[in-house]
Amino acid sequence: MPPSFYESVAHYVDRASTLLEVEEDVRTLLAEPYRQIDVQVPIHADDGSVLSFRGYRVQHNGARGPFKGGLRFHQDTDLDEVQALASLMTWKSALLDLPFGGAKGGMTLNPATLSPRELEAATRSFTHAISGVIGPNTDILAPDVNTDARVMGWVMDAYSSRAGWSPAVATGKPLDLGGVPGRVEATGRGVVAVTRAVLTSQGRAFPGQRVVVQGFGNVGRHVAQFAAEQGAVVIGVSDVSGGRHVPDGIDVDALLAETKPGVLLKEAGEGDFVTNAELLALECDVLVPAALENAIDAENVASVRAPFIVEAANHPVSPDADAILAERGVIVVPDILANAGGVTGSYFEWTSNLTAFRWSEDRFNEELLLFLNRAFRQVWDCHVQRGVDLRTAAYMVGIARVAEATRLRGLA
Numbered sequence: 300m301p302p303s304f305y306e307s308v309a310h311y312v313d314r315a316s317t318l319l320e321v322e323e324d325v326r327t328l329l330a331e332p333y334r335q336i337d338v339q340v341p342i343h344a345d346d347g348s349v350l351s352f353r354g355y356r357v358q359h360n361g362a363r364g365p366f367k368g369g370l371r372f373h374q375d376t377d378l379d380e381v382q383a384l385a386s387l388m389t390w391k392s393a394l395l396d397l398p399f400g401g402a403k404g405g406m407t408l409n410p411a412t413l414s415p416r417e418l419e420a421a422t423r424s425f426t427h428a429i430s431g432v433i434g435p436n437t438d439i440l441a442p443d444v445n446t447d448a449r450v451m452g453w454v455m456d457a458y459s460s461r462a463g464w465s466p467a468v469a470t471g472k473p474l475d476l477g478g479v480p481g482r483v484e485a486t487g488r489g490v491v492a493v494t495r496a497v498l499t500s501q502g503r504a505f506p507g508q509r510v511v512v513q514g515f516g517n518v519g520r521h522v523a524q525f526a527a528e529q530g531a532v533v534i535g536v537s538d539v540s541g542g543r544h545v546p547d548g549i550d551v552d553a554l555l556a557e558t559k560p561g562v563l564l565k566e567a568g569e570g571d572f573v574t575n576a577e578l579l580a581l582e583c584d585v586l587v588p589a590a591l592e593n594a595i596d597a598e599n600v601a602s603v604r605a606p607f608i609v610e611a612a613n614h615p616v617s618p619d620a621d622a623i624l625a626e627r628g629v630i631v632v633p634d635i636l637a638n639a640g641g642v643t644g645s646y647f648e649w650t651s652n653l654t655a656f657r658w659s660e661d662r663f664n665e666e667l668l669l670f671l672n673r674a675f676r677q678v679w680d681c682h683v684q685r686g687v688d689l690r691t692a693a694y695m696v697g698i699a700r701v702a703e704a705t706r707l708r709g710l711a
């Protein structure tokens with residue numbers, strides 16, 4: 300049996316903790332989620348029948364601050380997935396030196412099968428079910444796969460109906476409900492910034508690089524947009540239906556305009572249709588998996604030809620594929636660094652909500668790059684000084700901070 304998602308993340312945590320010589324007592328606390336909730340989420344369907352979903356909130360570690368993490372709606376979501384994503388949030392928040400712990404939420408449902416009213420009812424039902432353990436200073440939600448600003452608005456309203464006006468319980472909200480300009484684009488903007496930093500470290504300029512992006516949702520669309528704006532040639536993009544390949548470069552602006560919600564790439568865009576398997580195998584300079592976990596695994600890793608892989612999704616490369624890529628000299632930029640623009644932008648929004656002061660978009664984007672470039676330098680220094688790959692280095696920086704907070708608080 301291959302390791303579960305949580306076991307895969309735990310393997311990286313173990314490897315970095317051993318190199319850091321973290322003492323056993325602290326490791327015991329870092330290994331397990333602090334609290335996890337598995338709730339029934341009932342709603343009345345449009346036809347009057349009752350539908351029931353499973354909902355999860357895992358609060359992995361809160362040594363450095365309130366729990367923080369996204370909310371995912373997906374038919375395959377289960378407790379193991381949410382545990383793993385919550386653990387990633389702990390190390391990511393710490394790596395970026397944000398005053399947050401790590402959490403994640405999920406509901407096992409396919410939003411495409413629900414009406415907008417049913418989706419809203421499920422979101423409100425879930426929020427009420429977990430409202431005792433979330434809050435602006437306790438646990439803060441954010442968008443993830445199949446959730447967006449609209450969903451965060453419902454979360455905020457459902458929570459506020461009990462606790463009073465509480466915009467800081469969720470980030471990634473609509474601008475009129477305390478959202479901040481820049482947050483929607485922040486993850487993709489950060490992915491491109493970190494990609495540039497890594498390429499620079501290898502003496503490569505970003506303009507002209509051939510980029511392939513798997514996943515054309517919030518993250519993937521913005522990666523494609525910013526990569527093209529900054530001079531890269533986006534030669535392939537895909538979504539769940541497959542993708543498009545244009546060797547001379549996709550007209551990204553035109554594709555973004557054409558693919559409004561509900562329009563899939565199998566029926567839109569120029570160039571040749573490719574399957575996701577074909578897309579991952581395209582010859583390119585930078586491959587950006589921005590869809591789901593384990594997109595690149597032991598079975599398809601041999602077909603991957605990119606010398607740089609930038610993990611915009613969480614855990615898109617399985618550990619066995621990661622080891623094979625390392626042997627081949629492929630540089631893999633780990634998720635907890637590459638996609639950390641999202642939680643960093645959420646931190647700015649949360650700060651803005653708590654202080655009731657609205658940031659300008661320019662300030663948001665400027666600070667975002669400062670945070671990401673600082674984290675990149677710290678990871679790079681650790682990579683060079685300790686002779687470890689970028690993933691191990693990123694975990695080492697994050698784990699060292701969480702371990703120290705654990706000791707200082709007297710928890711271990």
Ligand code: NAD
Pocket residue numbers: 442443444445446486513514515516517518519537538539540575589590591592611612613638639641642
């Ligand atoms: P999204 O729901 O907006 O988009 C997901 C995209 O992936 C869609 O284009 C969908 O069609 C595609 N997809 C789904 N299943 C696929 C499959 N089997 N093969 C190929 N494509 C598939 O989600 P998102 O917010 O863009 O998140 C994408 C990834 O980035 C996830 O791993 C998420 O955890 C991670 N992430 C998101 C954020 C954020 O701010 N939204 C922040 C950090 C990390």
